[in-house]
Amino acid sequence: MRSLQQRLSRGLALGLGVLLVLGGLLAYPALRSLLVEEFDYALLAKARALTASTTADGRGISLRFTEYPPPEFKAGPRAEYFQVWARDGEVAAKSPSLGDAGLLRPGTSTNELKFWSITLPDGRAGRALAIKLALDETAGAPGFTVVFARDTMRLRSVLRRVVGGLIGGGVILLIAAAWLARLTTRAGLRPVAALADKVTRIDAPSLAKRLSAAEAPAELRPIVEQLNSLLGRLHAAFERERRFSADVAHELLTPVAELRALAENAVRWREDREATGQFAADVLDSARQMERQINTLLGLARSERGELKFQRESINVSVLLEELRAQTAPRVQAKRLQLDWLVPAEAALWSDRVACRAILQNLFDNAVEYTPEGGHIVCRLERSGNVLTFTLTNANPGLQTNDLPHLFEPFWRADAARTDRAHSGLGLALAKSLATALRCDLRVALTERGEVLFTLAFPT
Amino acid sequence: MRILVVEDSEKLRRAIQFALRKAGYAVDATGDGEEGLWFAESNDYDALVLDLMLPGLDGLTMLRRLRDGGRDTPALILTVKSEVADRVAGLRAGADDYLSKPFAFDELLARVEALVRRRYGNKRPLLRVGELEVDTVARKVRHRGHDITLTLREYRLLELLARRAGEVVSRSEIEEHIYGDDAEVFSNAVESAISTLRRKLELPGTATLIQTRRGLGYVLEAGGE
Numbered sequence: 001m002r003s004l005q006q007r008l009s010r011g012l013a014l015g016l017g018v019l020l021v022l023g024g025l026l027a028y029p030a031l032r033s034l035l036v037e038e039f040d041y042a043l044l045a046k047a048r049a050l051t052a053s054t055t056a057d058g059r060g061i062s063l064r065f066t067e068y069p070p071p072e073f074k075a076g077p078r079a080e081y082f083q084v085w086a087r088d089g090e091v092a093a094k095s096p097s098l099g100d101a102g103l104l105r106p107g108t109s110t111n112e113l114k115f116w117s118i119t120l121p122d123g124r125a126g127r128a129l130a131i132k133l134a135l136d137e138t139a140g141a142p143g144f145t146v147v148f149a150r151d152t153m154r155l156r157s158v159l160r161r162v163v164g165g166l167i168g169g170g171v172i173l174l175i176a177a178a179w180l181a182r183l184t185t186r187a188g189l190r191p192v193a194a195l196a197d198k199v200t201r202i203d204a205p206s207l208a209k210r211l212s213a214a215e216a217p218a219e220l221r222p223i224v225e226q227l228n229s230l231l232g233r234l235h236a237a238f239e240r241e242r243r244f245s246a247d248v249a250h251e252l253l254t255p256v257a258e259l260r261a262l263a264e265n266a267v268r269w270r271e272d273r274e275a276t277g278q279f280a281a282d283v284l285d286s287a288r289q290m291e292r293q294i295n296t297l298l299g300l301a302r303s304e305r306g307e308l309k310f311q312r313e314s315i316n317v318s319v320l321l322e323e324l325r326a327q328t329a330p331r332v333q334a335k336r337l338q339l340d341w342l343v344p345a346e347a348a349l350w351s352d353r354v355a356c357r358a359i360l361q362n363l364f365d366n367a368v369e370y371t372p373e374g375g376h377i378v379c380r381l382e383r384s385g386n387v388l389t390f391t392l393t394n395a396n397p398g399l400q401t402n403d404l405p406h407l408f409e410p411f412w413r414a415d416a417a418r419t420d421r422a423h424s425g426l427g428l429a430l431a432k433s434l435a436t437a438l439r440c441d442l443r444v445a446l447t448e449r450g451e452v453l454f455t456l457a458f459p460t
Numbered sequence: 461m462r463i464l465v466v467e468d469s470e471k472l473r474r475a476i477q478f479a480l481r482k483a484g485y486a487v488d489a490t491g492d493g494e495e496g497l498w499f500a501e502s503n504d505y506d507a508l509v510l511d512l513m514l515p516g517l518d519g520l521t522m523l524r525r526l527r528d529g530g531r532d533t534p535a536l537i538l539t540v541k542s543e544v545a546d547r548v549a550g551l552r553a554g555a556d557d558y559l560s561k562p563f564a565f566d567e568l569l570a571r572v573e574a575l576v577r578r579r580y581g582n583k584r585p586l587l588r589v590g591e592l593e594v595d596t597v598a599r600k601v602r603h604r605g606h607d608i609t610l611t612l613r614e615y616r617l618l619e620l621l622a623r624r625a626g627e628v629v630s631r632s633e634i635e636e637h638i639y640g641d642d643a644e645v646f647s648n649a650v651e652s653a654i655s656t657l658r659r660k661l662e663l664p665g666t667a668t669l670i671q672t673r674r675g676l677g678y679v680l681e682a683g684g685e
Contacts, residue, residue, distance in 0.1 A: 253540040254469060257561035261475040264565045268479075275478055282471040 004192065005185050012181030017174050024166045031162050039155045040115050043129045047148040050082055051131055054093075054146065061092035061144050069096045080150040081120065087143045103147045106130050117152075124151040191217050195224065207235040247411040251293060251425065258286045296426045299358075300410065303433040310352035310438065317347040317381060317388065317458075320357055324364050325379075335373050342380040349388055349458050355434045356458075359442070360390070362427035363454050367394040370452075388458040396452045407444050408432035461576055461616055462503070462637045465489040466496035466519065467511040467538065472561075476509060476538075479565050480572070484599070484612040486639055493517025500526050500533060504636065507575040508535040509568070512550070520553045527554035534575035538563065573597070580623040587622040590682025592661070592669060594622045603661055613638060614657050621670065621680035630677035654678060 054063050061084060072080045079097035085105050086092045094102060101121035106114055113131060120126040128149035198211055210231060216224045266279040302308050321343050332339055349356070367377050371394040378393040399407075406412040411425040435442035441457040463480055467473040468491040477489045488503070490496050493514035500508060500522075508526075512519035523535055535557075537550040542560035550558050556578070557571050577585065577596065587594040593602045599615055601608040610618065616638050621629055631650050639649070658668050671679050 250540050253561055254472075257540065257563065258469055258471045258475070260562040261472055261479075261565065265475050265479055268565070269482060279475070282474065286471060 005182075005189050008185040008189070009178070009181040012185065013174070013178035016177035016181065020170050020173050020177070024170050028163065028166060032159060035155060035158055035162070039127065039152065040129070043115065043127060043148065043150065044113065046080075046150070047082075047129045047131050047146060050148055051133060051146050054084060054144065056133075056142050056144055061086055061142070063093050073097050075099060078151065078153070079122070080148070082146060082148045085145045085147075087145075092144060103128065103149060105145055105147060118149060120149060120151060124153070125156070126151040127155075191215075191220055195220060199227065202231070204238060207231060207238055244410055247425075248297065251411060252290065255286045255290045255293075259283060262286070293426070296430055300426055300430045300433055303430065303437050306437065308355070308434075308437055310355060312350055312352055315349050315351060315353045315356060317349050317356070317360075317390070318343050318345055320353070320360060321379065321381065321390075324357070324361055327361075328364055328368050331368050332377075335368070335371070335375075337368065337371055337374070338376050340376070340378040340380075342378065342382075344381060344383075347381055347383065347388055349460055351438060351458060355438055359431045359434050359438075359440070359456065362431040363392050363456070365427055367392050367454075370394070370396045370398070372397060383460075386460050388460050390456040390458070392454045393447065393451050395450070397450075399446065399452055401446055404444055404446065408442075461506045461620065462486040462488070463507050463509060463572065464496065464499050464503070464505045464533075465509045466493065466499075466514060466522070467491060467509070468514050469511075476568070479569070480509075483569050484616050485572070486616075486637060491515070493519065493522045497522045497525055501529055501531060504633070505533050506579055506637065507572050508533050509572065510535050510537050510555070512537060512539040512541055512546075520549060523550075523553045523555060534579050536568075536571055536575060538568070587619070587625070589622050589625045589669070589680055592622070592680075592682075594619055604663055604666075606663065608660055610657070610660060614653060614660070617653050618657055618661075618680075621678065625680050625682070628673050628677045628679045633677070 050063075053065060054061060056062075063084065072078075073082065073095035075097045079095075081095050081098050081103060083094040083098065083103040083105070084092040089105070091102065098121060103121075104118075106116070113129065115127060115129050118126055118128045126149050128147055130145060130147045132143065132145045134143040195211065195216065202209070210228045211224045213221055213224045213228065262279045262283050266276045266283075269275055325339070325341070364379075371377055375395045378391075380391045380393075382389055408428050408431075410429040412429075413425055432442050435456060439459060441455075443455045445453045445455070447453050461484070463485045465473060465476050465480070465487060467476060467489070470491060473489050473491055477487045480487045485506075488499055488505075490499060491514070494516040496510070496514070497517060499505075508523075510519045510523060514522070517525075519537060519539070523537075526533070526535075535555045537555045537558045538561060539546070539550075539558075540561045547558045556575055559568060559571060573585075573596065585595065585597040587596060591604045595601070596619060599612075601610055601615065601618060617634065620634065620637050634650050634653075638653075654670060654672075658670050661669055669680055669682075671681060673679055
């Protein structure tokens with residue numbers, strides 16, 4: 001689409017132009033008839049003067065002039081003409097300019113004025129007027145008819161000037177209209193230009209700023225509001241990313257600090273065999289921890305970008321859970337946890353084995369980690385209709401209802417001060433992300449007794 | 461000189477404890493905030509090395525409670541939180557110094573040393589008592605121009621006495637600062653250390669620098685009046 005301003009100003013100029021042409025077309029006939037009327041009025045005045053100079057009595061019809069022949073009726077390039085007829089149609093008098101030629105006598109009724117356009121005897125265009133006078137016949141004064149004619153050169157020249165004026169004025173007005181249209185549209189579109197300017201200047205650091213909807217004209221307000229809401233979402237996403245990067249850096253700084261401290265000690269006190277042996281073991285542990293964290297991060301990133309390729313197959317969730325139970329048994333025993341196992345022997349599911357295992361393992365690890373010593377964990381698997389539901393209930397005294405929405409956020413911990421090295425803080429985030437990718441529903445809630453309840457529903 | 465380390469990473473705690481011990485400090489260490497506060501309140505440490513993110517009680521709260529209880533033990537915060545706001549919050553909570561992780565041990569040791577010096581109102585690393593000079597940075601002792609060779613423990617004992625020259629230092633204080641909680645202290649350990657130190661500092665024609673105040677403790681004085 002071309003520029004809005006161009007479209008508007010062109011449209012406006014065109015519209016104004018059409019109006020001007022129409023105005024001119026309407027004005028010309030009116031002006032013309034006005035001028036013709038003026039001309040006819042002058043014609044009438046002259047004809048009246050002629051009739052006033054005419055006397056008609058018993059002796060006949062005679063015209064009296066102060067000077068004869070009057071100069072305008074002499075033969076010449078701008079000569080005027082008259083002719084007088086007696087009532088019986090006999091020519092009583094005619095102007096010398098007529099020579100041998102004559103004017104036509106129109107058939108008119110008494111006291112009627114008649115105007116018409118004629119071609120004068122010398123070929124010029126002209127206009128004629130006939131007056132028929134009925135005088136008092138009883139007094140022996142016969143009636144007569146006077147026709148007066150003159151050329152319309154001046155009238156035509158005035159009309160030409162009028163047309164020229166209309167066209168010239170029209171062109172000037174058109175140019176002015178185009179300029180005005182441009183000016184008006186530019187002024188009218190200024191808020192759009194201002195908005196465009198503001199939008200151009202938005203970049204990552206200025207996402208917190210908002211466009212002012214109050215200043216925007218009514219037509220732009222919905223756009224500004226939409227832009228602001230988009231900016232809000234973008235800003236939140238940016239902030240989330242930024243916080244996530246900072247969190248990643250922090251999480252990795254701790255094992256790096258360990259590595260550095262251990263390595264420094266090992267270098268400085270290399271002769272202390274016993275101590276350096278312990279340092280080496282600790283270095284290995286820190287390195288493994290970093291590796292785990294980075295792998296989890298990569299897994300999370302891949303899962304969120306939808307890059308994971310799932311291999312769906314028939315898996316027995318019960319067997320999977322048994323494996324996890326065996327794997328966590330030492331930790332469960334160490335914390336003297338009581339594990340209630342309500343899992344049927346067989347629970348078939350068509351899904352990705354690795355992803356399902358990762359989800360269940362993270363939920364399990366979380367439960368074992370946060371249940372206080374001697375606590376209770378209930379693990380339940382049941383099928384209702386075509387949904388297989390896994391629930392895990394355990395006490396987690398530190399958790400409040402308002403913590404629940406954050407539980408699946410990366411690096412979120414109920415106890416902010418806690419940076420337990422054994423856990424990356426990513427387990428639940430990964431579980432949630434994988435569950436979403438597998439189209440499973442993973443939720444968390446607090447039971448009436450304040451226990452945390454994870455529900456994972458697999459569609460089958 | 462006795463230091464308390466409160467750090468929840470077990471590996472880092474071990475490494476710091478090891479390095480501080482090698483530098484001659486008596487070190488207590490814990491990974492729990494509550495326990496750290498209890499340690500710090502019930503002992504007279506020369507410095508605290510404190511992580512911020514701790515289970516039980518976070519470092520800042522722990523420090524605030526310690527200060528509210530009237531303890532002004534110099535504290536160094538050691539944490540991955542290194543933004544200006546974090547440093548400011550740490551210092552406002554009553555910390556004396558701030559070091560971000562990862563750190564160099566040399567810097568940690570230098571900062572801990574500076575904290576200890578400040579504690580005894582002595583910012584100069586060289587302590588002088590009469591003709592005795594104790595260089596607390598190089599850990600060298602000279603008496604009347606003669607270099608005196610001391611073991612780390614003997615040096616620490618002398619440094620403690622020199623920092624508080626003219627004051628009586630009780631036997632239990634010496635035990636606390638030199639041996640820490642973890643070492644089994646024999647009842648005569650302090651006496652025997654003092655007598656070794658006296659012997660090493662002894663020069664012909666001089667009276668002993670370290671006086672015994674029976675029932676009270678020991679005092680290091682110039683001239684040995």
